[in-house]
Amino acid sequence: MIEIKLENAAKRFQYEWIFRNLNLTIHAASKLAITGSNGSGKSTLIKAIAGLSPVTEGSVSYFLEEKKISTEEIFNHLTISAPYLELPEEFSLIELLNFHFKFKVSIPGFSFEKMIGEMYLNGHENKPISQFSSGMKQRLKLGLCFFSQVPLILLDEPTSNLDQKGVDWYLSLIEKFSSSRTLIICSNDPREYQSCNNIIKIEDYKIKQKL
Numbered sequence: 001m002i003e004i005k006l007e008n009a010a011k012r013f014q015y016e017w018i019f020r021n022l023n024l025t026i027h028a029a030s031k032l033a034i035t036g037s038n039g040s041g042k043s044t045l046i047k048a049i050a051g052l053s054p055v056t057e058g059s060v061s062y063f064l065e066e067k068k069i070s071t072e073e074i075f076n077h078l079t080i081s082a083p084y085l086e087l088p089e090e091f092s093l094i095e096l097l098n099f100h101f102k103f104k105v106s107i108p109g110f111s112f113e114k115m116i117g118e119m120y121l122n123g124h125e126n127k128p129i130s131q132f133s134s135g136m137k138q139r140l141k142l143g144l145c146f147f148s149q150v151p152l153i154l155l156d157e158p159t160s161n162l163d164q165k166g167v168d169w170y171l172s173l174i175e176k177f178s179s180s181r182t183l184i185i186c187s188n189d190p191r192e193y194q195s196c197n198n199i200i201k202i203e204d205y206k207i208k209q210k211l
């Protein structure tokens, strides 16, 4: 299980502080929602937690079973789904699963066949991802996150492009597959983060100032 500590974390783009003085411990297996209005900095914060974009000030530390691990290593222990992270469109579904699971281990008992069934993608095994609908792509992104055996799952706008049936399916994924994992969700939609026991508002850490 993984714990994350942000200490005086801050991010600045040019002259704008997106967040500042952020002190937060995300406990192992807890469920955190990062909320805030459009453009407030939710994605910026989740990217900093994922190690995709470094903080300008302060630090983000990771503790896997209480052992500190570096920002360079954290990618091995997480999966992330976000609108700005595209799937490789030229791969077929089977090719993508083969590729993804060269780097990640699947959760116990999950063959590709079972994953495809759980994502409601039967019959599309050899279709290129470029020909998937936006809802199919979103189910695939979420499936790759939950069916990988990692202690940290990061979701940015998890139900974008999903219809009501898809939203219910997403909620069932959380219920079935997130119990012993740390889950962080960026969202403006309370349906998406109803499972979260900790909710922060990015505006509470936003100080605009000219340098």
Ligand SMILES: Nc1ncnc2c1ncn2[C@@H]1O[C@H](COP(=O)(O)OP(=O)(O)OP(=O)(O)O)[C@@H](O)[C@H]1O
Binding pocket: 013, 014, 018, 036, 037, 038, 039, 040, 041, 042, 043, 044, 045
């Ligand atoms: N690479 C970048 N360079 C400069 N500014 C950036 C960069 N990335 C994000 N920003 C700015 O940071 C602010 C926060 O953006 P971010 O995408 O984190 O917001 P958000 O809360 O996720 O928004 P939304 O709800 O619309 O997805 C915005 O003003 C955005 O223009």
